[in-house]
Amino acid sequence: MHLSISEENYIKAIFHLQEADGTVSTNQLAANIHTKPASVTDMLKKLTAKRLLLYKPYQGVRLSSEGRKLALEIVRKHRLWESFLVDKLQFGWDEVHEVAEELEHISSKKLVDKLDQFLGNPKFDPHGDPIPDSNGVMHAIRQVNLLDLKPHTKAEVCSVGSQSPELLELLKHKQILIGTRLEVQHKFEFDHSLEIQVEGKGKINISQQLAQALFVKII
């Protein structure tokens, strides 16, 4: 099934919008995609004919299972490219979205899987959003990046941003594991480093780069 960039953008937008409501309205979609409702209706008909949507006129729309599969592929690509931009090319995590919006439309399946492998099969992107694997399986728990925790919040490490040997070496040295409980004490503006209190251990310092690679759930 080959989709144009526009078609892919509709599929992706419906995927994200239906997370909340289960079903998506024409106006919602028009606002999200920055088009007019009339254009949306046209596209909904087209994608329905391709069996990617479940659509009843006036009743809103949601993805078919085939549509959902494609959406997950697009989301996977988006989040892997964001990870690449931040981890390998040293982009700031707040400046990668637009570029990833372009890169997510590159079609090669082989490219995506090799990129995934190159990045160490990360489970979460730099924003803490889960990356679907090549079968479309995505970890459901929404985790938050350690960098985004407010001071004096208690949290538990539940995932790391990648599997790179360098990261793992550092975590071992700092004795941080999945399940480690901690509390952010200070955030330093200058270098975005953190001082954290590790449960059962003392206070340690975490660099911006390390914090970016750690995902926690608030407890």
Added chain:
Amino acid sequence: MHLSISEENYIKAIFHLQEADGTVSTNQLAANIHTKPASVTDMLKKLTAKRLLLYKPYQGVRLSSEGRKLALEIVRKHRLWESFLVDKLQFGWDEVHEVAEELEHISSKKLVDKLDQFLGNPKFDPHGDPIPDSNGVMHAIRQVNLLDLKPHTKAEVCSVGSQSPELLELLKHKQILIGTRLEVQHKFEFDHSLEIQVEGKGKINISQQLAQALFVKII
């Protein structure tokens, strides 16, 4: 100046075709881009209006200096992405062209420059074609990849595929420098490794990966 993907493909095709003749005919372009001559004429008018082409009806076309500048940006992106795919993602150098045809249209200037840096500012792509730098300067000498040399050809090393520290370490160990003269003795099908005779030194073995990173001129 924002160009559509189609427009970029025309600019790039004209760039490559005019290398040979200096000027490009409508039919040449149609054949190259897999369109009909009538479509080419339309696009030539459009790009001429944008001052990217020098075009006289019935007399063929060539790039304006502005057009050439854009062409070099596209070629730069294409060749950097090919280098990325081969050096970082372990693609074979014969399977990267199509993917790079897509990636070359990603517009972010910052992305290209960061990618260039990440790859160690390579001067040649995996096929031995020169990569323009961010100012559009390109090394003119067409060099050939060591892998593509026929046995018993004498050659002189004139460039390396990248500046990665790992590559440089290996070259140092093998005492291979820019200017080193050598002759290919054997090519081994099994692992694509080479046995070469280095002038003034003995016979040494070169792995496929290393040969791929060496560009020579035949002497």
Added chain:
DNA sequence: AAAAATATTTAGATTTGTCTAAAAATATTT
């Protein structure tokens, strides 16, 4: 230098994705 062959351009149609304006359906208010 005509005639024939080839190359190029023009004219008009098609597809994709968008738009505006008007009509129809649904939802909300009175």
Added chain:
DNA sequence: AAATATTTTTAGACAAATCTAAATATTTTT
């Protein structure tokens, strides 16, 4: 439940990039 407001769809138009068929230029052959 009627009137009003909102949402959604339909109808018709437009720009980009392509196509086919026909007309026009240019080049080659005789």
